[in-house]
Amino acid sequence: MLSVDIELRRGDYRRHVRIEETARVxxxxxxxxxxxxxxxxxxxxxxxxxxxxxxxxxxxxxxAAARVDVPAHRRRxxxxxxxxxxxxxxxxxxxxxxxRHGGQAxxxxxxDDIVALLGIGALLQRRPRHLSGGEAQRVAIGRALLSQPxxxxxDEPLSALDAARREELIPYLQRVRDELALxxxxxxxxxxxxxxIAEAVHVLD
Amino acid sequence: MVPAFSPEEITAIVLSVKVAxxxxxxxxxxxxxxxxxLARRExxxxxxxxxxxxxxxxxxxxxxxxxxLIAFGNQGVLGQWLRETLxxxxxxxxxxxxxxxxxxxxxxxxxxxxxxxxxxxxxxxAAAATLGAAPWRxxxxxxxxxxxxxxxxxAVLAFAKALGEFGAxxxxxxxxxxxxxxxxxxxxxxxxxxxxxxxxxxxxxVAFVISLLALLLSEWLVRRQRVLxxx
Numbered sequence: 119m120l121s122v123d124i125e126l127r128r129g130d131y132r133r134h135v136r137i138e139e140t141a142r143v144x145x146x147x148x149x150x151x152x153x154x155x156x157x158x159x160x161x162x163x164x165x166x167x168x169x170x171x172x173x174x175x176x177x178x179x180x181x182a183a184a185r186v187d188v189p190a191h192r193r194r195x196x197x198x199x200x201x202x203x204x205x206x207x208x209x210x211x212x213x214x215x216x217x218r219h220g221g222q223a224x225x226x227x228x229x230d231d232i233v234a235l236l237g238i239g240a241l242l243q244r245r246p247r248h249l250s251g252g253e254a255q256r257v258a259i260g261r262a263l264l265s266q267p268x269x270x271x272x273d274e275p276l277s278a279l280d281a282a283r284r285e286e287l288i289p290y291l292q293r294v295r296d297e298l299a300l301x302x303x304x305x306x307x308x309x310x311x312x313x314x315i316a317e318a319v320h321v322l323d
Numbered sequence: 324m325v326p327a328f329s330p331e332e333i334t335a336i337v338l339s340v341k342v343a344x345x346x347x348x349x350x351x352x353x354x355x356x357x358x359x360x361l362a363r364r365e366x367x368x369x370x371x372x373x374x375x376x377x378x379x380x381x382x383x384x385x386x387x388x389x390x391x392l393i394a395f396g397n398q399g400v401l402g403q404w405l406r407e408t409l410x411x412x413x414x415x416x417x418x419x420x421x422x423x424x425x426x427x428x429x430x431x432x433x434x435x436x437x438x439x440x441x442x443x444x445x446x447x448x449a450a451a452a453t454l455g456a457a458p459w460r461x462x463x464x465x466x467x468x469x470x471x472x473x474x475x476x477x478a479v480l481a482f483a484k485a486l487g488e489f490g491a492x493x494x495x496x497x498x499x500x501x502x503x504x505x506x507x508x509x510x511x512x513x514x515x516x517x518x519x520x521x522x523x524x525x526x527x528x529v530a531f532v533i534s535l536l537a538l539l540l541s542e543w544l545v546r547r548q549r550v551l552x553x554x
Contacts, residue, residue, distance in 0.1 A: 164449050190452035191461075197453040203446055207468045216464075217454035265454045 120144065120269070120303065124170030124180070126156050137320050143295055143302045145316030147309075152322040154305045155200075158271045161303070162197045163190030174269050175301070196267030200274045202254040204246035210257050211242040217265025227263050227298065235297060236260045236290055252283040256290055263298070270294075270302045276311060284311075291315055332522060334501050335509035336529055342417055342505055343485035346424035347478045350432060354481070355474055358436030359462070379491075380430040388494025391423055395495070419496040420503045424488045428481030435480055435541070439473020439548060440466060472548035476541040483537035487530065506530050 122137040133153045137146075146154050159165035161172055163179065166187065172180040174195070179188045196217075204213050214229065233239050236256045246254060255275050262270060275291070276284045288311070295302065295315060306312050312319060328336070360366075361373060379387050395402040396414045405411045413419035443466055451461045467474075489507040496503040498512060510526050513519030 162453050164452070190449070191455050191457050193453075194455070195453060197450070199446070199450065201446070203444075203450040205447060205451075205465060216451070216456070218456075261454065 119173075119175055120301065121171070121173040122157065122161065124157075124160055124167035124172060126153060126160065126165070127168045128156075135322065139318055139320060141316075141318035142299070143304065143315065143317045145312040145319045146303060146305045146322060147307060147312055147319055148322035150307065154322055155273055157322070158197070158273050158303065158305060161269070162195045162271060163188060163193045177268070194266070194268045196262035196265055196270040198255070198258050198262050198270070198272045198275050200277055202246070202251075202258040202278075204249075204254055204257060204261070206246050208246075209242070210238065210244050210246070210249070213246065213257060214238075214242075214261050214264050217261060226266055229264060232260045232263050235293055250283070251279050252287050255279070255287060259290070259294065263294070263300075267300070270300055272302065272304045274305055274307070276306070276308075288314060328525060329522065331500060332509065332526060335504050335506050335526070338417060338420075338501070338504065339486055339506040340533075342420045342424055343482045343488075345418075345421040346428060346485040347432070347482035349421070350425040350429055350481065351474070351478050354429065354432040354436050354477060357433045358474075358477070359440055359466070361433070361437045362440035376433050377430045379427050384427065384488070384490025385494050387426060388423060388491035391419075391426065391491065391495040395419065395422065413496075415496050415499060415503060417496075417502055420492050420505060421485075423491040423495045424485030425481070427488045427491050428484040431484050432477040432481035435477030436470075436474050439470040439476070439545075442473065442548070443469040470548065472544040476544040476548075479537050479541040479544065483534050483541075486533055486537070 120137060120139045122135060124135050126133045126135060131153075133156075135153065135157050137144075137157070146157065148154055156165055160167050161174070161179070167180065167182065169182045170180070171178070171182070178184070178186050179193050179195075180186060204210075205216065208216070214233070233242070236259060238253070238256050238260055241249060241253055241257065246257070249257065255278075259272075259275070272291075276287055279287065292315065294300070304312070304316055357376060361369070392414070393399055395405070397403070397406070397412070402413060405413065411418065413422055447465055447469070448461050451465045452458075456464065487507055488505070489511065492503065492505060493508055493511075498504050498508045500509075504512065506526055506529065510523055510530075513522045513526070
């Protein structure tokens with residue numbers, strides 16, 4: 119259950135965003151400049167809305183009126199960025215192990231399972247600069263999952279890839295969707311991609 | 324052919340390196356803190372803070388030395404406190420020379436550190452935060468490992484600057500052979516006596532070589548940071 123009702127402002131840019139979704143996998147679509155990434159950043163705690171409320175599964179992450187603003191590192195929101203953002207000074211295994219939301223005791227996703235799910239077992243000793251775009255994005259998804267998030271945000275994870283690589287990655291995203299009971303919010307501007315991954319669509323205009 | 328250094332010259336060289344090394348290493352943590360503040364935080368009075376840090380770079384070194392003498396001299400408030408509580412005397416000691424060098428080198432150090440922290444990708448820090456890393460962990464596991472060559476480059480610059488420091492040092496701790504007579508002070512001393520030319524040349528060559536090596540090292544470190552950040 120995702121409930122977002124926020125006011126975003128940056129300079130002259132002003133936008134009111136309202137999302138109420140009960141579906142587990144939601145696509146957020148809309149033209150570029152509609153503020154899709156800003157909404158994800160606000161949910162992740164990387165961007166502070168001017169006003170409003172963000173609630174994920176009954177956890178209030180942000181509430182301007184009640185002066186609640188949970189810092190990003192305590193929100194348990196996994197974030198797969200458009201540009202992977204792997205740590206260049208760490209190898210793949212260390213990147214995957216970087217996250218530690220919730221501690222190991224209540225770990226929902228196990229290291230070996232996620233590595234197998236995403237097919238990245240052969241990459242563990244490599245540095246990010248020796249990965250292809252698709253490999254890097256799979257590692258980024260694995261890293262986000264292994265931080266044991268309560269919600270996974272994906273910001274156009276396929277947009278930096280060519281058509282063939284996109285085709286390669288979509289089945290992995292579908293496996294993540296089907297095999298892990300994890301709420302996901304997926305930003306994209308490709309209709310076809312959205313149809314193949316999301317259960318519900320929220321249009322931002 | 325190795326030039327024959329006199330014992331006094333060797334003493335001055337060793338003392339200079341010791342003073343410069345201590346100055347650079349001891350001021351590094353504070354330099355990192357200030358560089359990070361300037362690179363990553365907005366706060367009221369930031370412009371003034373930045374200007375105050377830069378002040379030793381543009382103020383006459385004699386003035387900086389005099390201010391140190393007033394504050395840390397045996398009659399100074401801080402100097403008395405340090406001597407009575409910690410037993411540290413700075414005035415007319417090599418430790419005082421190290422303090423003067425640290426102050427003079429600090430603007431260069433902070434500038435280099437600030438640039439290297441500014442050059443590290445904030446988006447990686449944001450990614451670390453979404454993975455559950457508290458700000459201190461982000462700093463030690465992402466910012467610092469990516470910026471370290473720049474930090475060391477800052478320390479090397481401060482070391483090179485400290486090696487050549489003269490005005491503030493001689494004002495604060497005077498020119499005592501074996502205690503506060505650094506390379507620059509020794510050269511200056513030799514200029515005052517007839518027949519000192521050979522010694523001046525030897526010490527000048529040493530200063531030239533050490534400074535050049537330090538600059539080359541700092542440039543190499545900055546390039547190393549760029550390689551490290553490549554993705």
